[in-house]
Amino acid sequence: MESPSEGADRSEPRTVSADRLIRWACEAGFDAAGIASIEESHHAAAYRQWLAAGRHAGMAYLERRLEARLDPRHLLDGVASVLCVALRYAPLDGAPTPDNDLWPRVARYAQGRDYHDVMVRRLRFLSERIVDAHPEIATRWYVDTGPVLERELAARAGLGVVGKNTCLLHREMGSYFLLGELFLTTPLPASEPLTDLCGKCTLCLEACPTDAFVAPYQLDANRCISYWTIEERGPWPDEARGMVGDWVFGCDICQEVCPWNRRRLEPAHHPELELPDTRRDLDLLDLLLIDREGYVEAFRGSPMKRAKQAGLQRNAAAAMGNRGDRRYVAGLLQTLRQHDEVMVRAQAAWSLGRIGGDQAQAGLEERHDAEETTVVREEIAASLRRIAATTT
Numbered sequence: 001m002e003s004p005s006e007g008a009d010r011s012e013p014r015t016v017s018a019d020r021l022i023r024w025a026c027e028a029g030f031d032a033a034g035i036a037s038i039e040e041s042h043h044a045a046a047y048r049q050w051l052a053a054g055r056h057a058g059m060a061y062l063e064r065r066l067e068a069r070l071d072p073r074h075l076l077d078g079v080a081s082v083l084c085v086a087l088r089y090a091p092l093d094g095a096p097t098p099d100n101d102l103w104p105r106v107a108r109y110a111q112g113r114d115y116h117d118v119m120v121r122r123l124r125f126l127s128e129r130i131v132d133a134h135p136e137i138a139t140r141w142y143v144d145t146g147p148v149l150e151r152e153l154a155a156r157a158g159l160g161v162v163g164k165n166t167c168l169l170h171r172e173m174g175s176y177f178l179l180g181e182l183f184l185t186t187p188l189p190a191s192e193p194l195t196d197l198c199g200k201c202t203l204c205l206e207a208c209p210t211d212a213f214v215a216p217y218q219l220d221a222n223r224c225i226s227y228w229t230i231e232e233r234g235p236w237p238d239e240a241r242g243m244v245g246d247w248v249f250g251c252d253i254c255q256e257v258c259p260w261n262r263r264r265l266e267p268a269h270h271p272e273l274e275l276p277d278t279r280r281d282l283d284l285l286d287l288l289l290i291d292r293e294g295y296v297e298a299f300r301g302s303p304m305k306r307a308k309q310a311g312l313q314r315n316a317a318a319a320m321g322n323r324g325d326r327r328y329v330a331g332l333l334q335t336l337r338q339h340d341e342v343m344v345r346a347q348a349a350w351s352l353g354r355i356g357g358d359q360a361q362a363g364l365e366e367r368h369d370a371e372e373t374t375v376v377r378e379e380i381a382a383s384l385r386r387i388a389a390t391t392t
């Protein structure tokens with residue numbers, strides 16, 4: 001809190017110091033903060049080319065409000081600087097790392113509470129503190145969803161450097177941290193940007209199981225597991241189904257191999273981001289068969305809700321098919337018989353064809369005539385052909 005001398009004279013606006021705001025950000029619960037200058041994106045041409053090449057896949061929102069995205073001066077009248085903040089999410093202190101082979105594979109950032117809620121609450125608190133002390137300053141916060149190039153701004157604020165896997169990377173925090181911003185109508189001296197951490201290393205580019213990097217610093221979302229499992233709500237094309245492996249929500253592979261994440265990192269101290277009791281025992285089969293009530297209970301406040309119940313069940317079904325484990329056949333057949341959503345039934349049929357075996361074959365044959373939807377029937381027929389081809 002402010003010292004009495006800082007709060008004594010309210011008649012004159014006190015000078016705003018960057019160091020003080022950065023300290024306040026840390027007191028509000030962020031792990032790091034820095035100031036970015038307000039200027040046009042240094043990578044506007046690269047961003048436009050990325051869109052023109054269709055690398056954003058189905059994320060049409062990335063084409064909207066382009067002016068503001070590429071130039072933050074459009075975001076708030078009189079904006080003069082940005083207080084960028086980082087919240088670490090791993091390695092989580094004390095959180096169980098489920099190693100049982102039936103567990104749904106979920107990206108680290110999405111294990112606990114939705115970081116948007118956690119960060120917005122802290123940004124609101126921080127904003128109130130700033131405006132209380134400096135009523136002449138107007139603020140606006142963003143976390144993830146605004147038309148903001150968050151990594152570029154945060155890089156300018158010295159919170160990290162953009163790595164070849166496109167993630168922002170920091171010497172002490174690795175890349176397991178999330179970003180938010182508080183736009184301010186007061187000019188502040190920008191923090192010192194960091195220098196390159198990748199050097200000649202290309203481990204992330206090589207480790208990506210789907211070859212999603214067209215070049216260093218350039219990701220094609222059409223090939224990214226994170227895109228398919230989080231962003232795409234509809235049925236997947238065949239190509240994507242095999243691509244996602246057994247990830248149910250997000251993907252951490254290009255971060256896991258990064259030498260800056262493989263060192264012993266200080267644990268992050270944000271219990272909200274740890275796996276809650278409501279999902280501690282939920283295995284892949286439970287997720288596939290979860291009913292509405294169970295879903296609402298288990299995923300309250302979780303960022304995984306972004307994929308919606310049917311999306312998560314589609315993802316669980318695909319993960320089972322890609323694991324090729326016959327313990328999943330009964331659950332997939334139940335889904336094929338009972339699920340309301342065509343997309344989920346179709347995915348279950350595909351996965352049964354991948355797993356194969358007598359039980360899967362008999363179940364698919366039984367459903368072929370009973371299934372009312374052409375799309376699912378075709379999927380069943382394709383899976384039966386696949387099983388026949390692999391058993392002869």
Ligand code: B12
Nearest residue numbers: 043047107144150162166167168178179217226227250251
């Ligand atoms: C769309 C999106 C995605 C898409 C596309 C990702 C991508 N690489 O573009 C998908 C769904 C695939 C995705 C996945 C993930 N995402 Co995401 N995503 C976003 C979102 C909403 C927009 C990003 C965007 O504009 N992409 C377009 C590309 C072209 O822009 P960019 O990657 O930001 O790169 C720009 C700058 O970095 C700049 N640049 C800066 N320096 C340099 C240097 C060089 C040499 C070059 C060439 C370029 C360059 O060039 C680009 C154009 O300006 C941001 C939030 C936000 N509003 O920014 C979160 C965000 C980037 N995602 C985040 C996270 C955590 C993830 C995942 C780790 C989640 C997961 N575990 O599954 C993965 C990581 C995958 C990966 N390797 O990027 C965090 C990243 C935190 C961090 N430490 O970097 C963000 C910032 C969300 C947040 N608020 O914390 N994401």
Ligand code: SF4
Nearest residue numbers: 208224225251253254
């Ligand atoms: S998140 Fe996974 S699929 Fe996407 S680029 Fe990284 S390693 Fe590849």
